[in-house]
Amino acid sequence: MVTIYDIAKRANVSAMTVSRVINNSGRISASTREKVKRIMEELHYVPNSTARSLVKQETKMLSLLITDITNPFFTTLARGAEDAAMELGYKLLFGNSDEKLSKEREYVDMMLSTRVDGLLFAPASDDSAEHLTMLNVHQVPFVLVDRDVPGVEADVVLGENRSGAARLTAYLLALGHRRIALINGFGTVSTARERFAGYCDALAEHGIGYDKSLVVEYGYNRFDDPDKLERVMRLPDPPTAIFAANNVLAVSIIAFLRGKGIGVPEQMSVVCFEDVGLASKLDPFLTVVMQPAYDFGYKGVRLLIDRIRRKDELERQTIRLPSEMIIRKSAGPPA
Amino acid sequence: MVTIYDIAKRANVSAMTVSRVINNSGRISASTREKVKRIMEELHYVPNSTARSLVKQETKMLSLLITDITNPFFTTLARGAEDAAMELGYKLLFGNSDEKLSKEREYVDMMLSTRVDGLLFAPASDDSAEHLTMLNVHQVPFVLVDRDVPGVEADVVLGENRSGAARLTAYLLALGHRRIALINGFGTVSTARERFAGYCDALAEHGIGYDKSLVVEYGYNRFDDPDKLERVMRLPDPPTAIFAANNVLAVSIIAFLRGKGIGVPEQMSVVCFEDVGLASKLDPFLTVVMQPAYDFGYKGVRLLIDRIRRKDELERQTIRLPSEMIIRKSAGPPA
DNA sequence: GTGAAAGCGCTAACAA
DNA sequence: TTGTTAGCGCTTTCAC
Numbered sequence: 001m002v003t004i005y006d007i008a009k010r011a012n013v014s015a016m017t018v019s020r021v022i023n024n025s026g027r028i029s030a031s032t033r034e035k036v037k038r039i040m041e042e043l044h045y046v047p048n049s050t051a052r053s054l055v056k057q058e059t060k061m062l063s064l065l066i067t068d069i070t071n072p073f074f075t076t077l078a079r080g081a082e083d084a085a086m087e088l089g090y091k092l093l094f095g096n097s098d099e100k101l102s103k104e105r106e107y108v109d110m111m112l113s114t115r116v117d118g119l120l121f122a123p124a125s126d127d128s129a130e131h132l133t134m135l136n137v138h139q140v141p142f143v144l145v146d147r148d149v150p151g152v153e154a155d156v157v158l159g160e161n162r163s164g165a166a167r168l169t170a171y172l173l174a175l176g177h178r179r180i181a182l183i184n185g186f187g188t189v190s191t192a193r194e195r196f197a198g199y200c201d202a203l204a205e206h207g208i209g210y211d212k213s214l215v216v217e218y219g220y221n222r223f224d225d226p227d228k229l230e231r232v233m234r235l236p237d238p239p240t241a242i243f244a245a246n247n248v249l250a251v252s253i254i255a256f257l258r259g260k261g262i263g264v265p266e267q268m269s270v271v272c273f274e275d276v277g278l279a280s281k282l283d284p285f286l287t288v289v290m291q292p293a294y295d296f297g298y299k300g301v302r303l304l305i306d307r308i309r310r311k312d313e314l315e316r317q318t319i320r321l322p323s324e325m326i327i328r329k330s331a332g333p334p335a
Numbered sequence: 336m337v338t339i340y341d342i343a344k345r346a347n348v349s350a351m352t353v354s355r356v357i358n359n360s361g362r363i364s365a366s367t368r369e370k371v372k373r374i375m376e377e378l379h380y381v382p383n384s385t386a387r388s389l390v391k392q393e394t395k396m397l398s399l400l401i402t403d404i405t406n407p408f409f410t411t412l413a414r415g416a417e418d419a420a421m422e423l424g425y426k427l428l429f430g431n432s433d434e435k436l437s438k439e440r441e442y443v444d445m446m447l448s449t450r451v452d453g454l455l456f457a458p459a460s461d462d463s464a465e466h467l468t469m470l471n472v473h474q475v476p477f478v479l480v481d482r483d484v485p486g487v488e489a490d491v492v493l494g495e496n497r498s499g500a501a502r503l504t505a506y507l508l509a510l511g512h513r514r515i516a517l518i519n520g521f522g523t524v525s526t527a528r529e530r531f532a533g534y535c536d537a538l539a540e541h542g543i544g545y546d547k548s549l550v551v552e553y554g555y556n557r558f559d560d561p562d563k564l565e566r567v568m569r570l571p572d573p574p575t576a577i578f579a580a581n582n583v584l585a586v587s588i589i590a591f592l593r594g595k596g597i598g599v600p601e602q603m604s605v606v607c608f609e610d611v612g613l614a615s616k617l618d619p620f621l622t623v624v625m626q627p628a629y630d631f632g633y634k635g636v637r638l639l640i641d642r643i644r645r646k647d648e649l650e651r652q653t654i655r656l657p658s659e660m661i662i663r664k665s666a667g668p669p670a
Numbered sequence: 671g672t673g674a675a676a677g678c679g680c681t682a683a684c685a686a
Numbered sequence: 687t688t689g690t691t692a693g694c695g696c697t698t699t700c701a702c
Contacts, residue, residue, distance in 0.1 A: 001392075001473075003679055014689045019681060027687055044472050046447045050388045051679035055694045059385065061428075061449075069414055072613065075405050082404070082431055091445055093396075094429045096417055110426055112381045114396075137379055138336075251617045278407065279614035282586045282621070338695055349673045354697060362671055386695035390678045 002043045010039045022047060053115065061091045062304060063111040063119040064297070065104065068221045069096040071248055072277025073293045074122070077145070080297030081120055088305050090117070099124050099221050105131055112138055118308045120300045122146045125188040141311070143304040145296055148190040155307055157300045157319045161191050161273070164289040164323040165198025165243070166205075168271045171287070171325070172241045173206050176333050177269060181232050181239035183249050185220040192217070195245050195273055214239055223252030240334035241269035247276045250286060254330075269331035286330045291323045337378045345374045357382060388450065396426045397639060398446040398454040399632070400439065403556045404431040406583055407612025408628045409457070412480070415632030416455055423640050425452070434459050434556050440466055447473055453643045455635045457481045460523040476646075478639040480631055483525040490642055492635045492654045496526050496608070499624040499658040500533025500578070501540075503606045506622070506660070507576045508541050511668050512604060516567050516574035518584055520555040527552070530580050530608055549574055558587030575669035576604035582611045585621060589665075604666035621665045626658045 007018045013032060020026040021036040039045075053059040064081050066074040078094070085092045093116060095107035104124050108131040111119060119135065119142040121128075132152045135142050144156040172180050182199050185192035200210050213235055216228045223229075232239060244250035250272030254264055264270050275290040299319055307314055339357075343350045348367060355361040356371040374380075388394040399416050401409040413429070420427045428451060430442035439459050443466040446454060454470065454477040456463075467487045470477050479491040507515050517534050520527035535545050548570055551563045558564075567574060579585035585607030589599055599605050610625040634654055642649055 001679090004681095005679080015679090016681080016690080017688060020688090023681085025681095029687060032687085044469075046444070046473065048389075048450060048679055049448045050385055050394065050450050051694090052681075053385045053694090054383075054389055054679080054696090055681050057694075069417070070407070070410050070612070072405070072407075075410055078429075079404055079431065082429070086441070091449065092429055094413075094417070094427055096414070106421070109381070113384045114426065115383060115385050134379075138381065247613070251613050255616050276613050276617060277405070278582070278586050278611050279617045281590050282611060282614045283618050285618065336695090340695080350696080351673060351698095352671085355672085358697085364671060367671080383695055386678090387697075388678095389680090389695080390697050392678075 001048070002045045003048070004045075006043060007036060007039050007045055010043070011036050058117050059115050060089060061093055061114065061116045062301065063093045063095060063107075063114075063116045063121075064301075065095040065097060065107055065111075065119060066122045067097050067099045067124055068248070069094075071221065071246075073247060073274050073291065075277070076293035077122075077297035077300075080294035080299075081301045082297070084298045084301035084305075088301075090301075090305065097122075097124050099219050101125065101127055104128060108134055112140065116140070118142060118304045120145050120297070120304050123149050125186065126150060126190070127188065141304065141307045143300050143307065145300040146191065150190070153316060155303050155317045155319075157296055157303065157321065159191070159291045159296070159321050160323050161194035162198040162201065164273060164291075164325070165195040165245075166202040167198075167325050168243055168273065168287075168289050169199045169202035170205065171327070172243065172269060172271060172331060173202060173208075175241075175269065175331060177239075177241040178208060178334075179211075179214065179237060179239040180241045180243055181229075182215045182243045182245065183229060183253060184215060184217050184245040185249075186217050189220070192220075192245055199243060218249055220246050221248055223249055223256070226256055229253065229256065239268075241271070241331065244270060244272040247272055247274040247288075250288075251276060251279070254286075265330050265332040267335045269334070271331050275326070280326075280328075284328045287326065287328045289323045289325050292321050295321055336383070337380045338383070341378060342371060342374050342380055345378070346371050393452050394450050395424060396428055396449065396451045397636065398428045398430060398442070398449075398451045398456075400430040400432060400442055400446075400454060401457045402432050402434045402459055403583070404429075406556065406581075408582065408609050408626065410612070411628035412457075412632035412635075415629035415634075416636045417632070419633045419636035419640075423636075425636075425640065432457075432459050434554050436460065436462055439463060443469055447475065451475070453477060453639045455480050455632070455639055458484050460521065461485060461525070462523065476639065476642045478635050478642065480635040481526065485525070488651060490638050490652045490654075492631055492638065492656065494526070494626045494631070494656050495658050496529035497533040497536065499608060499626075499660070500530040500580075501537040502533075502660050503578055503608065503622075503624050504534045504537035505540065506662070507578065507604060507606060507666060508537060508543075510576075510604065510666060512574075512576040513543060513669075514546075514549065514572060514574040515576045515578055516564075517550045517578045517580065518564060518588060519550060519552050519580040520584075521552050524555070527555075527580060534578060553584055555581050556583055558584055558591070561591055564588065564591065574603075576606070576666060579605060579607035582607055582609040582623075585623075586611060586614070589621075600665050600667040602670045604669070606666050610661070615661075615663075619663045622661065622663045624658045624660050627656050630656055 097104035271287045342353045432439035606622045
């Protein structure tokens with residue numbers, strides 16, 4: 001590997017002079033600058049950021065920790081994060097927790113050791129608090145994205161979960177549904193709680209009591225036990241509509257219904273929170289509340305970098321990103 | 336930040352002893368090991384990989400460069416790459432070139448400077464050769480994935496593009512189609528060339544000459560000029576079927592056809608190379624050739640790490656991953 | 671089983 | 687405008 005010293009020797013100057021040329025800092029005579037630059041090119045010199053990081057105590061790396069890299073929401077979020085990071089001269093180290101605390105923990109340790117300058121963090125659940133505490137102990141700035149964690153003081157970028165869920169539910173109610181199942185994420189995830197609250201809001205608005213037997217919980221990334229849903233469907237007074245708390249669950253549920261020969265929306269209406277990427281372009285079928293996924297990432301990283309630069313002088317921020325309801329064809333009047 | 340020296344001082348040992356405990360190397364008495372470990376925990380010590388990288392001349396970081404992070408194929412590939420990397424103790428630095436050479440170049444420079452130990456690289460086009468040469472100059476190992484680059488000697492993990500495209504085309508021919516449009520990627524991308532060759536193979540097999548006017552090219556990630564397709568549709572002897580060279584194009588094409596009121600498959604049959612992620616689960620509609628995306632990433636990273644470890648002693652490898660044809664509903668007999 | 675010294679490639683701080 | 691010195695946090699090498 002070519003080092004600063006190789007350049008320095010060839011150019012007959014000190015290492016500092018070369019360093020100054022590389023960083024455009026300090027006053028350098030045009031002639032030495034030219035000479036050094038020429039030699040740098042000749043030797044294909046590439047600065048060693050490892051060494052620079054060590055002395056500058058910053059890596060210009062950020063970490064993006066998401067819970068499901070195959071979910072189009074997070075993928076688009078990542079795209080936004082990438083753009084913001086690149087614009088501001090940062091690299092992005094990815095991590096994908098699969099909604100698992102243990103994998104999340106591994107990633108946090110990794111990032112700590114890598115000395116990333118900050119993290120954009122979509123926590124797996126409230127129990128992520130433990131990992132976030134670790135970050136605080138080490139004074140590594142982070143911004144929570146998509147999900148909040150009670151008891152953790154931090155900048156957050158969130159969606160309008162409660163009102164969005166209420167709109168979706170109200171829409172089903174307006175169509176005439178009275179028995180609406182909620183297939184939710186786990187109650188230990190803030191978005192699931194908020195979506196549940198919105199669901200209840202809308203029901204209450206219509207004077208309908210909340211029926212516990214209509215609500216079941218799954219991991220956001222896998223519909224692993226169809227029996228839970230099956231039991232809801234076999235209730236004496238079964239649902240005529242399903243509100244899926246996220247896109248992955250919605251898709252699995254529809255596949256499941258299809259497998260049982262249940263037509264959507266003819267025999268069962270389905271709506272969901274978050275759009276489904278390519279699928280909605282291929283076939284605009286699912287009625288959804290769509291979130292500005294790109295902005296989650298873009299604004300999250302901007303906020304993170306702001307935090308890194310201004311440390312404590314910056315007041316704690318909460319950004320709420322608006323969502324949009326898109327009415328398509330997966331919900332109709334009750335059968 | 337807590338350093339090895341802080342631990343050493345508190346434990347009344349040398350920095351080397353601490354280092355040895357951390358790395359489980361050398362002989363250490365049980366008692367010192369215990370003492371050092373205890374203090375490490377107390378102080379929440381986390382090794383500084385930046386410093387370690389500097390001396391060891393390795394970062395335990397790999398880079399994954401893909402061309403479209405919102406494409407489910409690459410997303411699933413990334414998932415595989417992540418698993419393989421994590422299993423073998425490496426971190427993954429992501430880059431997304433958007434099929435753009437300039438962005439790719441920026442990433443290559445970044446990765447060079449970051450001193451990643453190797454790259455899994457999905458090149459934007461044949462012109463990526465220039466960037467790959469850069470990697471060779473700096474002796475950074477890389478593995479090409481999904482796409483080959485002529486003139487570049489490297490390990491590669493590729494799909495069965497030619498035979499897969501031939502199968503898809505043969506399927507349309509068997510349905511009775513004789514005028515089949517190919518909406519391809521740019522000819523500067525190896526997969527586009529191979530898929531084109533497969534398309535021609537199948538036509539030739541049926542004694543049908545290749546008609547240049549039925550073939551148009553787009554970037555794999557965007558259907559940016561519908562007029563090009565429109566012109567094909569308005570041919571005196573128009574196509575009755577469309578073969579889309581990738582998933583993103585297929586989805587856009589179908590949306591476009593729908594916009595024109597053209598029913599698929601009633602008025603126009605459509606097939607495509609690569610599956611469409613969630614979309615195919617939501618609605619098993621598109622007839623496709625599906626590639627084992629996860630394996631592309633998983634095997635690519637394994638191969639890369641093999642290459643890193645064994646450098647020149649390892650012979651150059653080419654892995655061809657099988658694809659599978661999935662017949663669904665988007666293609667039928669000619670209208 | 672443990673330690674001292676040197677150095678990885680770079681830059682901050684101070685000199686000249 | 688340029689150079690010298692020291693040190694970032696760790697591991698390699700050699701010594702005991």
